[in-house]
Amino acid sequence: MNSGTIFCTVFAATFALSACKPSAPHPEIFKTQTDALEKAKGVEKQLQQSEEQRRAAEEEQQK
Known part of the structure; x- marks a missing residue:
């Protein structure tokens, strides 16, 4: 095979593959x-509210 044939083959393969786009x-x-x-964020918010309520109750008991 001469270099012209190899060049044309590589060029054709490159051209064919470049036309393919991933969907x-x-x-x-x-x-x-x-x-x-979103569900995880909701759970985190509930945990933070529970922690705030627990701390508020704890502070009330210490008074």
């Missing part, structure tokens, strides 16, 4: 992740 992930993938994140 975007399905939106449901992100939805499940954001739902899980």
Whole structure:
């Protein structure tokens, strides 16, 4: 094989592969992740409120 044939083959392969674009992930993938994140934030908020209530009750008992 001469260098012209190799060049054309490599060029054609590069051109063919560059035309392929990866598809975007399905939106449901992100939805499940954001739902899980929102649920975790809700749990964190509940824990913080419980901690604040516990501290307030503890301060009342010390008085």
